[in-house]
Amino acid sequence: MESFLKINLPEDILAQIHSHGEKSYPEEGAGLMLGKDEGKFRTVADLLFLDNAREDAARHNRYLITAADMLAGEKEAERLGLSIVGIFHSHPDHPNQPSEFDREYAIPWYSYLITSVQGGQAVDSKCWRLRDNRAGFDPEEIILSDRNLP
Amino acid sequence: MPTLKIPAPLRPYASGESTISLPGETVAEVLEAVVERHPELKKHLFGDNGQLRPFVNLFLKEDNVNQLQGLETPLAEGDTVLIIPSIAGG
Numbered sequence: 001m002e003s004f005l006k007i008n009l010p011e012d013i014l015a016q017i018h019s020h021g022e023k024s025y026p027e028e029g030a031g032l033m034l035g036k037d038e039g040k041f042r043t044v045a046d047l048l049f050l051d052n053a054r055e056d057a058a059r060h061n062r063y064l065i066t067a068a069d070m071l072a073g074e075k076e077a078e079r080l081g082l083s084i085v086g087i088f089h090s091h092p093d094h095p096n097q098p099s100e101f102d103r104e105y106a107i108p109w110y111s112y113l114i115t116s117v118q119g120g121q122a123v124d125s126k127c128w129r130l131r132d133n134r135a136g137f138d139p140e141e142i143i144l145s146d147r148n149l150p
Numbered sequence: 151m152p153t154l155k156i157p158a159p160l161r162p163y164a165s166g167e168s169t170i171s172l173p174g175e176t177v178a179e180v181l182e183a184v185v186e187r188h189p190e191l192k193k194h195l196f197g198d199n200g201q202l203r204p205f206v207n208l209f210l211k212e213d214n215v216n217q218l219q220g221l222e223t224p225l226a227e228g229d230t231v232l233i234i235p236s237i238a239g240g
Contacts (some may be wrong), residue, residue, distance in 0.1 A: 010210075028240055030237070052240075054238075058209060061240045062238070062239070063234060063238065063239060063240050064236065064237070064238045065237035065238070066236050067207035067209070067214065067234040067235065067236045070234055070235060070237065071209075071234050074157075076191075083158060084158070087237050087239075088151075089239060089240070091240075098239075099239070099240065101238075101239060101240050102239040102240065105203075105204070105205055105218035105237075105238040105239050106239065107159045107160075107194070107205065107235050107237070108159055108160070108162070108163070108194060109158065109159035109160075109162060110159055112239070133193075134193060134194075
């Protein structure tokens with residue numbers, strides 16, 4: 001079923017996300033997607049790669065971006081004339097579906113792009129938005145494009 | 151009155167407001183006031199146990215209020231409290 005939520009993702013941006021997931025393997029890698037939002041359609045224009053702030057033992061299946069990093073991310077986005085529109089993270093040897101832990105800690109409005117990295121290779125990414133009632137996620141269709149932010 | 155800055159993801163639940171002046175002498179009172187004014191915000195700020203969700207961080211100037219007096223941190227006229235989420239999952 002076609003999603004009514006769409007995110008425009010330049011192909012080179014997705015390639016960078018996949019590369020980051022592969023370099024982070026077997027740990028989860030994460031970062032921020034910066035871009036513009038127009039309601040049900042948003043565009044990613046840049047990325048901010050961040051350290052996974054979880055303790056060593058948990059990084060294989062958990063990630064954390066600290067409030068301090070978010071504050072810095074907000075300032076960088078503002079400097080670029082953009083907003084933080086979402087978060088990307090990888091699932092080492094797991095599907096690109098949100099986990100219960102993802103749901104519990106998700107923040108509404110943000111796009112959550114999840115990359116499945118199998119055996120060190122990025123396989124595929126899917127994007128999601130938390131439902132208003134927090135009961136689950138709605139899929140957000142990824143529209144791949146050449147880098148061209150109007 | 152103190153003000154509360156609402157991050158972009160929560161503004162749809164605060165009638166689009168980004169900065170709200172609210173009555174309160176502590177951080178707790180300001181939070182109580184904002185969820186009274188915007189009840190839809192409550193489920194995204196507080197868990198079912200009534201506690202602040204773990205990813206909700208509150209800053210007063212450069213300080214996380216956890217480093218001050220927590221939700222009982224007193225506020226002065228003109229103080230601004232920022233809601234800054236941390237992002238977690240996996």
